[in-house]
Amino acid sequence: MAVLNAWTKWQPPYALAALAEGLTEEEADDLSRQLIELSALVVEGSELAAREASFERDWSWGIPTALMHFCVQNPDYITAEEAAQRQVDKAADSTSPTLWLRNAPDQAIRLPEALDGNELFRLMARRRTVRKAGAQTITLKQLSDCLFAGLGITGETHGVTGSLPLSMTPSGGARNPYEAYIFARSVDGLAPGIYHYSALDHDLGRIEASCLPKLSELTGTQEWADEMACLIVLAADLRRTMWKYEDPNAYRVVLIEAGHIGQNIMLAATHHDLTACPTAALSHARISQLLKFDSVAVAPIYALTLARPDRAEFERTSKAMAH
Numbered sequence: 001m002a003v004l005n006a007w008t009k010w011q012p013p014y015a016l017a018a019l020a021e022g023l024t025e026e027e028a029d030d031l032s033r034q035l036i037e038l039s040a041l042v043v044e045g046s047e048l049a050a051r052e053a054s055f056e057r058d059w060s061w062g063i064p065t066a067l068m069h070f071c072v073q074n075p076d077y078i079t080a081e082e083a084a085q086r087q088v089d090k091a092a093d094s095t096s097p098t099l100w101l102r103n104a105p106d107q108a109i110r111l112p113e114a115l116d117g118n119e120l121f122r123l124m125a126r127r128r129t130v131r132k133a134g135a136q137t138i139t140l141k142q143l144s145d146c147l148f149a150g151l152g153i154t155g156e157t158h159g160v161t162g163s164l165p166l167s168m169t170p171s172g173g174a175r176n177p178y179e180a181y182i183f184a185r186s187v188d189g190l191a192p193g194i195y196h197y198s199a200l201d202h203d204l205g206r207i208e209a210s211c212l213p214k215l216s217e218l219t220g221t222q223e224w225a226d227e228m229a230c231l232i233v234l235a236a237d238l239r240r241t242m243w244k245y246e247d248p249n250a251y252r253v254v255l256i257e258a259g260h261i262g263q264n265i266m267l268a269a270t271h272h273d274l275t276a277c278p279t280a281a282l283s284h285a286r287i288s289q290l291l292k293f294d295s296v297a298v299a300p301i302y303a304l305t306l307a308r309p310d311r312a313e314f315e316r317t318s319k320a321m322a323h
Contacts, residue, residue, distance in 0.1 A: 004041070014029045016031055058238075061250070077221050123267065128275065128318060129275065132310040133309065138188070138308060139187070140189035142272045146272075147265075150168065150180065150232075150268070151168065151197065153167050175243070175245075178261060179235050181287075184212075186229045190204070193207070213290070217286060229308075233300050234262070234300070234302045238251070274307065275305075276304045287300045
């Protein structure tokens, strides 16, 4: 560690001999190459060097928050069958924590019925995550409404440094960290491809890419995604929020905002009788490569697929929930 702390500038591998007492130049060269393999030393001009430079330039929330952010990217995913079997195995050894907390009957105060005459609540109650598509195609209007519900800019307010966007969902400090990218497979009126949604202008811009990958390649090998009409990826530019908030707690705020946006997208999808399937199982590096992100502070956080649900599966899920 003392040697690595002393290595503060670009220099040739054999220079380690001058920092580590008792090493020949040949031994120092060999040791430095082992440290390079471990990424303890960085090679000038390499991809890792570029990421390190981006981190030093763009990241201001410290190491603990960086550990949380970067350590959960690009994990190895298991299949749905493996995940199900893991639950079965765990249930054999331990009981799942209860999924709700009830009040004692003699202390409970009954509230007015929520669904009676409330169309908004009835819409919300219809929402189901159905991972089986019926007709795969959706309309451009349906996609448009889902995007606007989640990210549309509806006006502006003014802060001490200038104008700030007002959107369909709350944003900490009105910093608006999220952009939406659409991987469109089967949207009427839209050629298959990758698009960026401009929330300010409410339009789509095509992103040049060599191919449109299978949606499962972007969602941690979840094969059900390949049936869906499109995938909406919510990517956060953390620099927008960092600029105002130096406190790392703001990282939590950014993650919470993804939930606000996703919920609005799901409600708009439900209004159009679509299924919007949310997932945080993302192939971060692959998505970032396709979208040409140029900073480690820009990252995919959340995603939702859109499709017309298989009616039989939708009815089965609805009945199960009703019971």
